[in-house]
Amino acid sequence: MTDSYSTQDDTPPLLRPFARLGDIVLYLLTDLGRMGIFLFSALIGAFRQPFRFGELVKQLRFIGAGSISVIFFTALSSGMVLGLQGYYSLHKFGAEGMLGSAVSLTLIMELGPILTALMVTGRAGSAMCAEIGIMRISEQIDALECMAVDPFRYLITPKLLAALISVPLLTAIFDVVGIFGGYLAGVLLMGVSSGSYFNGMMQSVTNHDIRLGVIKSFVFALLLVWICSGRGYFVQRIRGAGFGAESVSKVTTQAVVLSSISVLIFDYLLTAILL
Amino acid sequence: MTRSSDVNTSEPVIRFREVTKSFGERRRRHVVLNGVSFSIPRGRTTVIAGGSGQGKSVTLKLILGLMRPDSGHIYVDGQDVTTLRGAQLRSLRTRFGVLFQGAALFDSLTVFENVALPLRERTKLSEQEIREKVMATLRQLELEGHEEKFPAQLSGGMKKRVGLARALQLEPEIVLFDEPTTGLDPLMTQEIYDLFSRTQQRLGYTAVIVSHDIPKVFDLADRIILLNRGEVDVFDDIEEIVHSTKPYIREFAEMTMGDMFADNSGKKGCSDE
Numbered sequence: 001m002t003d004s005y006s007t008q009d010d011t012p013p014l015l016r017p018f019a020r021l022g023d024i025v026l027y028l029l030t031d032l033g034r035m036g037i038f039l040f041s042a043l044i045g046a047f048r049q050p051f052r053f054g055e056l057v058k059q060l061r062f063i064g065a066g067s068i069s070v071i072f073f074t075a076l077s078s079g080m081v082l083g084l085q086g087y088y089s090l091h092k093f094g095a096e097g098m099l100g101s102a103v104s105l106t107l108i109m110e111l112g113p114i115l116t117a118l119m120v121t122g123r124a125g126s127a128m129c130a131e132i133g134i135m136r137i138s139e140q141i142d143a144l145e146c147m148a149v150d151p152f153r154y155l156i157t158p159k160l161l162a163a164l165i166s167v168p169l170l171t172a173i174f175d176v177v178g179i180f181g182g183y184l185a186g187v188l189l190m191g192v193s194s195g196s197y198f199n200g201m202m203q204s205v206t207n208h209d210i211r212l213g214v215i216k217s218f219v220f221a222l223l224l225v226w227i228c229s230g231r232g233y234f235v236q237r238i239r240g241a242g243f244g245a246e247s248v249s250k251v252t253t254q255a256v257v258l259s260s261i262s263v264l265i266f267d268y269l270l271t272a273i274l275l
Numbered sequence: 276m277t278r279s280s281d282v283n284t285s286e287p288v289i290r291f292r293e294v295t296k297s298f299g300e301r302r303r304r305h306v307v308l309n310g311v312s313f314s315i316p317r318g319r320t321t322v323i324a325g326g327s328g329q330g331k332s333v334t335l336k337l338i339l340g341l342m343r344p345d346s347g348h349i350y351v352d353g354q355d356v357t358t359l360r361g362a363q364l365r366s367l368r369t370r371f372g373v374l375f376q377g378a379a380l381f382d383s384l385t386v387f388e389n390v391a392l393p394l395r396e397r398t399k400l401s402e403q404e405i406r407e408k409v410m411a412t413l414r415q416l417e418l419e420g421h422e423e424k425f426p427a428q429l430s431g432g433m434k435k436r437v438g439l440a441r442a443l444q445l446e447p448e449i450v451l452f453d454e455p456t457t458g459l460d461p462l463m464t465q466e467i468y469d470l471f472s473r474t475q476q477r478l479g480y481t482a483v484i485v486s487h488d489i490p491k492v493f494d495l496a497d498r499i500i501l502l503n504r505g506e507v508d509v510f511d512d513i514e515e516i517v518h519s520t521k522p523y524i525r526e527f528a529e530m531t532m533g534d535m536f537a538d539n540s541g542k543k544g545c546s547d548e
Contacts, residue, residue: 050396135381142341143379146372147441148365149396 027239034237038152038230039222045157048150055158063124063159064166068173070119075174078111079103079181086182087190096190100197101204103182104175108205108213112175114267117220120167121259125228128159129255132232133248141233156233160225167221168214175213212274219266224259231255287314288449288481289338294347296333307333309505310347320475320482320495325502326527331485332376334502335451338483339371340364351449369397372447372480376454378438380426386413387422390440397445412440416470432463436470443474450475452484456491464488468495501527 011019086102132155135141144151179201186192231238231251238254241247291313297306307330315321323331336342337349340356349356351367359367380389387409394405413419416436426434435455442450455471456464468491475482486492490513493499499510503523510516516528 138377138382139375139379140381142336143373143375143381143441145341146339146368147393147396148368149392150365154396 031234031238034234035226035230038156038233039226041150041152042156042160042226042229045150045153046161048153048157052154052158056161059158059162060166062127063120063162064170067120067123067166067170070123071116071170071174072177074115074119075107075112075177076181076184078115079107079178079183080185081181082106082111082178083182083185083187084190087186087192096186096192097196098200099182099186099192100179100200102200103186104179104201104205105209107175107178107182109209109216109271110267112171112178113213113216113220114263116167116171116174116217117224117263118260120163120170120221121224121228121256121263124163125224125259126252126256128225129228129232129252130248132156132229133235133251136233136235137244137248151233156225156229159229160222163221163225164218167224168217171213171217212270215274216267216270219270220263223262223266227259227262228255231258286317288317288352289315289483290348290350291334291337292348292350294337294349295345296330296337296342297345306505308337308344308502308507311502311505311507313500313507313509315481315483316498317481318479319497320484321498321500322492322496323483323485323500323502324487324489324492324527329502329504331502332453335373335453335483335485338451339368339373369445370448372442372445372450374435374438374442374450374452374455376457378426378434380434380437380441382426385423385425386418386429386437389426389437390444393441393444408444409440412444416440430463431458432460432466435459435463435467439467439470439474443478446478447480449481449483452482452486454486455484456486456488464491468492471495503527 082103083099086099087096090096090098090102132141135155141151141155144154183194183197187194187197231254232248235241235247235251238247238251241250241254291311293310293312294308295306295310296308297304299305307328323334325331333342337344338351338356340359344357347357351370354367356364356367380386381392384392390409390412391405394400394408398405400408410419410422413422416439418433418436418440421429421433426437429437439455452471456467459467471482471484472495474480482495484492484495493513496513497511499513499516501508501510501516501524508519508521508524516524519525519528
């Protein structure tokens, strides 16, 4: 595009702030609409043939198996901190017996789904965004479209399905390892009775609590793939992202931040609705 | 340098009618195509030329429906691309093959997998049939022995050849070439043009070439479309460019065609005297 052939803004100076505001609102609405169509197309892709089973397995390995070590250490340290903090707080009231209940409920309903989603966003979501962004700027996605291959079915759907399968399973692993961490800190280090730790947990955790954690993990999985893949997919249309490699790096950062914030906001909303 | 005298009478396969395309925010829009109309003849080679940023690649994307014009219509065999969506657009694209500027090969796939991709996705051929077809194409394009390599392990010229192999895999009616020789040395450039000539002769496709490689690419052209500041000039003979009276076309010819332009202008000057 040449600078020499361009149109100038003919809006009167006094009205320019309103025009600018209108531009921003229009951009945000367009972006939201674009992202909505993106999610719909990715979900519809699951029902289109040919189904890429091999790619789904590859993504399961990347998002799921590849995140296990990160999840394990995060869960262990979180569980141990919860065990120590819980013991310290409950000891003041002579209620150490409630430690198992406090640790397990916190992990199953809140920390498990949230920390798993944040860890997967940081590890796999950023990679997803960068990969798709690079495919976009190097015209690989255009090439798919030119071959009449649906890029949503080909690229996004396997990632989405893999995350929907992996994230709840990783959350379950997080919960179990976290509870074990709480046991290490509370029972083995601080001397709480093993029986009361597990008994408290079994008496207080209900199916409803587990269901809440599972629903959260599904929603977070959807959010993180939607935002991270979507930002990468539309890398060239994001205002202020720049061009080339710089745009991919900026958009990847933006995707991780946006995805993390969305997870936290939706955590509150889901808790408020489902609790 | 028209290779055939009946180009003007050839049925157009692609037609642009009053197409306008601009970029940028409302406050400062850059108009790339300003109500342009032209046609591309079937079975022939059309070269789209012009300076950087004049909308050459945008024109290709408009043809494919990868971008939408601000106004106007683009017809491919009478079908208005600007009104097509989803499955209809995908169906139209099955008629095209595209060689992208950077070849646009999939980094995570091998050469074989890249070339096989359109067959796996768009046909019901068995793996054995796909293998045979892909290997035959790789042999024709002298890529045999490289089928297990990844794009990062290939030279620029080889990437273009793999891109061409992929573009031609489904024997398209129309092939779009976006800067097919950019970044290649003269030998490799010649090799790509030879491959282009051979494959077009064999498959008889309509070719649209966007290129900076002037005057070399003009040797292949039946029609030349020059883009400049949002407007187009269409030539069916290179002599028309050389003898144009429009200042920017003369400037373009002088800069890009060097000796060829000087010789022809000189001759004209002599005859005038």
